[in-house]
Amino acid sequence: MKLYAHPFSSYSQKVLIALYENATPFDYQNLEEPAANAELAALWPLKRFPVLLDEGRCILESSTIIAHLQAHHPGPVSLIPAGDAGLEVQMLDRVFDNYVMTLMQKVVLDALRPVDDRDRYGVMQARELLDQIYLWLDQRLEGRHWMAGAGFTLADCAAAPSLFYADWAHEIPSTHARLRAYRARLLSQPSVVRVVNEARPFRHYFPQGAPARD
Incomplete structure (x- = not known):
């Protein structure tokens, strides 16, 4: 998985907290880097972040990303109970x-x-x-x-x-x-x-x- 995010962004932090809670492995595409920004623009023309790329699927919006993580990459911490x-x-x-x-x-x-x-x-x-x-x-x-x-x-x-x-x-x-x-x-x-x-x-x-x- 690749996460396009910026460390100072509140919505990026929201997803990062979810990833860190479950020690979920991912490739952090830090948007301080020009190459990461170029990739983000190709994925999502509005260039809002965070964006998760998982096996070719582009997942937008922090809450949806966390729901996707729970559904497809579950860990010991269930962040959305039943x-x-x-x-x-x-x-x-x-x-x-x-x-x-x-x-x-x-x-x-x-x-x-x-x-x-x-x-x-x-x-x-x-x-x-x-x-x-x-x-x-x-x-x-x-x-x-x-x-x-x-x-x-x-x-x-x-x-x-x-x-x-x-x-x-x-x-x-x-x-x-x-x-x-x-x-x-x-x-x-x-x-x-x-x-x-x-x-x-x-x-x-x-x-x-x-x-x-x-």
Whole structure:
């Protein structure tokens, strides 16, 4: 398998965490390299990543890639449980992608625009929604070690990069002790430690400047 990904990309990290959790062998096509970028463009004209190439099949989108890995390259960690538990995990995965990751990117990417083209209202809305989802997640975590319960799942693969970068862009309030503790647990998980360390050389890419922590 080949994975086209960038170490600093939140969605790339989501898939890398899943691969590292199960020690799944793969060929890392780091998109810092021009040759990897050229191959990605030939596979997927939008050039969004990550992209998995497996025996000629081109798999797009992080959640689908992780589902493909579980179906075709299963390991000891089942990241998408069967039945209703799996439905909850997939729901939470979508929550992190749509209501944490997307909102974080709204705040971060706006800083890359020319000053006259910035969307102050859109960023304000994104920050307000982040405050709301932080509260919801904090309440949801009551009595839970990982996001969907006792086991590490797809939901946690999505949560780790989402909360890592979201807290940089719009800090989780100190009043949300459960959510802050959960973020800390994620950052101590070996698979997450690995992706965070792999991304360290690229922290200068963060438009607002990476904080001196984590």
